[in-house]
Amino acid sequence: MVYFSDVNKITFEGKASTNPLAFKYYNPTQKIGDKTMEEHLRFAVAYWHTFTANGTDPFGTPTMFRSWDRLKGMDLAKARLEAAFEFFEKLDVPYFCFHDVDISPEGDTLRETNKNLDEIIGLTKEYMKTSKVKLLWNTANMFSHPRFLHGAATSSNADVFAYSAAKVKKGLEVAKELGAENYVFWGGREGYETLLNTDMGLELDNLGRFMHMAVDYAKEIGFDGQFLIEPKPKEPTTHQYDTDVATGLAFLHKYGLTEHFKFNIEANHATLAGHTFQHELHTARINGMLGSVDANQGDPLLGWDTDEFPTDLYSTTLAMYEILKNGGLGKGGLNFDAKVRRPSFEDADLFYAHIAGMDAFARGLQVAHKLLEDGVLENFIDDRYSSFKEGIGADIVSGKADFHSLEAYALENDQITNKSGRTELLKATLNQYLIEA
Ligand code: XLS
Ligand code: NI
Ligand code: NI
Numbered sequence: 001m002v003y004f005s006d007v008n009k010i011t012f013e014g015k016a017s018t019n020p021l022a023f024k025y026y027n028p029t030q031k032i033g034d035k036t037m038e039e040h041l042r043f044a045v046a047y048w049h050t051f052t053a054n055g056t057d058p059f060g061t062p063t064m065f066r067s068w069d070r071l072k073g074m075d076l077a078k079a080r081l082e083a084a085f086e087f088f089e090k091l092d093v094p095y096f097c098f099h100d101v102d103i104s105p106e107g108d109t110l111r112e113t114n115k116n117l118d119e120i121i122g123l124t125k126e127y128m129k130t131s132k133v134k135l136l137w138n139t140a141n142m143f144s145h146p147r148f149l150h151g152a153a154t155s156s157n158a159d160v161f162a163y164s165a166a167k168v169k170k171g172l173e174v175a176k177e178l179g180a181e182n183y184v185f186w187g188g189r190e191g192y193e194t195l196l197n198t199d200m201g202l203e204l205d206n207l208g209r210f211m212h213m214a215v216d217y218a219k220e221i222g223f224d225g226q227f228l229i230e231p232k233p234k235e236p237t238t239h240q241y242d243t244d245v246a247t248g249l250a251f252l253h254k255y256g257l258t259e260h261f262k263f264n265i266e267a268n269h270a271t272l273a274g275h276t277f278q279h280e281l282h283t284a285r286i287n288g289m290l291g292s293v294d295a296n297q298g299d300p301l302l303g304w305d306t307d308e309f310p311t312d313l314y315s316t317t318l319a320m321y322e323i324l325k326n327g328g329l330g331k332g333g334l335n336f337d338a339k340v341r342r343p344s345f346e347d348a349d350l351f352y353a354h355i356a357g358m359d360a361f362a363r364g365l366q367v368a369h370k371l372l373e374d375g376v377l378e379n380f381i382d383d384r385y386s387s388f389k390e391g392i393g394a395d396i397v398s399g400k401a402d403f404h405s406l407e408a409y410a411l412e413n414d415q416i417t418n419k420s421g422r423t424e425l426l427k428a429t430l431n432q433y434l435i436e437a
Contacts, residue, residue: 001079001082002086003066003067003068003082003083003086003087003347004083004086004087004090004347004351006347006348007021007090007347007348007351008021008090009089009090009092010022010023010090010091010092010351010355011023011092012026012027012028012030014027020352020355021348021351021352021355022355023355023358023359023362024359025359025360025362025363025366026041026355026358026359026361026362027362028092032365032366032369033324033369033373035328037362037365038094039328040320040323040324040328040365041333041334041358041361041362041365042094042095042136042329042332042333042334043093043094043095043295043333043334043335043336043358043361044093044094044095044096044097044136044137044333044334044335044336045084045087045088045091045093045095045096045097045335045336045354046096046097046098046294046335046336046337046338047084047096047097047098047099047102047103048098048099048102049307049336049337049338049339049340050084050087050336050339050350050354051066051068051080051083051084051087051102052080052102053339054066054069055342055345057342060342063342063343063345064340064345065345066080066083066347067079067083067347068080068082068083073105074104074105074116074119074120076105077103077104077105077116077120078120078123080103081103081120081123081124081127082127084096085127085131085133087350088131088133089131089132089133090351091351091354091355091358093133093354093358094132094133094134094333095133095134095135095136095181095333095335096133096134096135096136097135097136097137097138097139097184097335097337098135098138098139099138099139099140099141100113100117100138100139100140100141100167100170100171100174101141101144102141103117103120103121103124104116104117104119104120104121106145110163110166114170117170117174121174121177121178124178125177125178128178134179134181135175135178135179135180135181136180136181136182136292136332136333136335137175137180137181137182137183137184137225137228137264137292137335138171138174138175138178138180138183138184139171139183139184139185139186140164140167140168140170140171141188142164142167142168142188142189143188143189143236144188147160147163148160148164148188148189149189150189151189151190151191151192151203151237152164152167152187152188152189152190153165153187153190153206153207153209153210153211154187154189154190154191154192154203154204154206154207154241156197156198156199156203161206161210164210165210165213168210168214168217169217171183172214172217172218172221172223173221175223175225176221176222176223176225180223180225181225181226181331181332181333182225182226182227182228182264182291182292182331182332183214183218183223183225183226183227183228184228184229184230184264184292185211185214185227185228185229185230186229186230186232186242186264187207187229187230187232187240187241187242188236189236189237190203190207190237190240190241190242191234191237191238191239191240191241192237192238192239193237193238193239194238203241204241204251207241207251207255208251208254208255208257211255211257211260211261212255212257214227215227215257215260225331226262226291226292226330226331226332227260227261227262228261228262228263228264228291228292228332229242229248229252229261229262229263229264230242230263230264230265230266230269230294231243231244231245231247231248231263231265231266231269231273231280232266232269232272232273232305233269233272233273233274234272235272235304235305243273244269244270244273244275244280244283245263245265245280245283245284245287245289246283248263249283249287249289258289261289261291262284262289262290262291262292262332263280263284263289263290263291263292264291264292264293264294264332264335265277265280265281265284265290265291265292265293265294266293266294266296266337267293267294267295267296267297267298267310267315267319268294268296268297268298268305268306268307268308268337269294269305271297271298271300272298272303272304272305276315276318277297277315277318277319278315278318278319278321278322281293281319281322281323281326282322285322285325285326290322290323290326290329290332291329291330291331291332292329292331292332292333292335293319293323293329293332293333293334293335294335294337295310295319295334295335295336295337295338295357295361296308296309296310296336296337296338297309297310297311297312297315297338307337307338307339308338308339308341309336309338309339309340309353309354309356309357310336310338310357310360310361311356311357311360312360313360313363313364313367313434314430314434315364316360316361316363316364317363317364317367317368317371317430317433317434318364318368319361319364320361320364320365320367320368320369321368321371321372321377323368324365324368324369324372325372334361336353336354336357338353338357340353367433367434370433371430371433376429376433377426380422380426384419384421392405392406392409392413
C-alpha cells in the first residue's frame with residue numbers, strides 16, 4: 001500500500017526553487033572536498049519521532065493521526081514499517097535508527113516481546129534487501145515502561161538490572177542481524193532524583209559492570225558496530241549520570257571502557273547541559289571520541305528537550321566545522337532525533353521538517369568547508385598560540401621548562417604584551433561566509 005501518495009521522491013532543485021518538496025542545498029551527489037554530500041552527512045530518520053510519535057504532550061492528547069494508526073498491535077507495527085520504508089526512499093536518506101519498542105510492540109512477557117521483535121526484524125531485513133537504507137543504530141528503550149521507574153542498569157532493583165541486560169542482549173543480536181553500524185546507550189532513567197534514597201557509588205559501579213557485559217557479549221557474537229554513549233544532563237531524572245561528554249569520559253576512564261565507546265552527541269542535550277552543541281562536539285573530538293550526532297535543536301526559552309528539527313545555520317555550520325576537523329563521522333551519522341511541532345500534524349510536515357534539517361546541514365557543510373579551505377579561523381588560532389612555537393613557549397610544550405626556569409624567565413620578562421582575541425571581527429567574518437560562501 002502507498003502511504004504518502006501526495007509526495008514523490010524528493011530531489012535537489014537548488015536554492016532558487018520554490019518547491020517545498022525539493023532540496024535547496026542538499027545535493028547528495030555533489031562533491032564537497034573529497035566526499036559527496038551524502039557521504040559527509042550520513043543522514044538518518046529517527047523511527048520514534050517520525051512514525052511512532054503522535055503529538056501527545058503533558059497537556060494534550062494526540063494531534064497526529066497517520067493512516068497506519070487505525071491498526072493495532074503487530075498489524076500496526078507491520079503497516080508502520082511499510083510506511084517507514086516508503087518514507088526513507090522518498091526522502092532518499094541512507095540510514096534510519098530505532099528503539100526496540102518503536103518498531104515492535106511489547107508483549108505480556110519478555111518472551112512474547114522478543115517473539116514480536118523477531119518477526120518485525122525479519123520483515124525489516126526483507127525491506128532492507130531492496131532498499132538502500134541501512135541501520136545507523138538501534139537501541140533499547142529502558143525508560144518508558146513502569147518497571148524502569150528507578151532506572152535500568154542503575155536501578156535499585158537487581159531484577160531490573162537483569163531484565164535490562166536481557167533487553168540489551170537482544171538489541172545487540174538485532175544490531176548484528178541488521179548490520180547496524182552502531183549501538184546506542186542513552187541512559188534514559190540512569191540517574192537520580194534525590195540522594196536521600198540513592199547509593200550513587202553502587203549505581204555507577206553497576207553501570208560500569210553493565211557496559212562491560214555489553215562489550216563482552218558484542219565480542220562473543222561478533223557484532224563489530226561502534227558503541228555510543230549519548231550524554232544528557234537531566235530529563236527524565238533530575239541528575240542524569242551521563243551529564244555531558246566530559247562526565248561521560250570520566251566514567252569511561254574510571255571503568256576502563258574508553259577503547260570500546262565513543263559519544264553520540266545531541267544538540268539539545270548539549271544546550272540543556274549549559275554548553276553549546278559545538279562545545280560538546282569539540283570536547284569529544286579533541287579526545288578522539290566523536291562518534292555520531294543526534295541532529296536537532298532546542299528552544300533557548302524552554303528548559304527541556306524540545307527536539308526541534310535543526311534549522312539554525314550557525315549551529316549546523318559550527319557542527320559541520322567540528323565534524324570536518326574530525327575527518328568525518330566514521331561509522332556515525334546525523335540522526336534527526338527531532339519531532340515536528342504538535343500543530344504540524346499533517347503527513348506532509350514530516351517531509352518539510354526533514355528537508356529543512358537536511359538543507360540546514362548541507363548549507364552548514366558548504367560554509368564549514370569553505371571556512372576550512374580558506375583557513376580563516378585556523379590561521380587566526382595558529383597565530384594566537386604562536387608564542388608556544390619558539391623560545392620559552394616551545395620549552396613549556398616540550399617539557400623542558402620547570403618552575404625554576406619559568407621564574408627566571410618571568411623575572412626578566414615581566415612587562416607583558418597581549419594581543420586582541422578579535423571576537424567581534426571573527427563573528428563578522430563568519431557572517432560573511434554564511435551569507436556568501
Ligand atoms: C532522549 C534521547 C533519545 C535517544 C535514544 O532525549 O535523545 O531519543 O537518542 O534513546
Ligand atoms: Ni537522542
Ligand atoms: Ni534527546
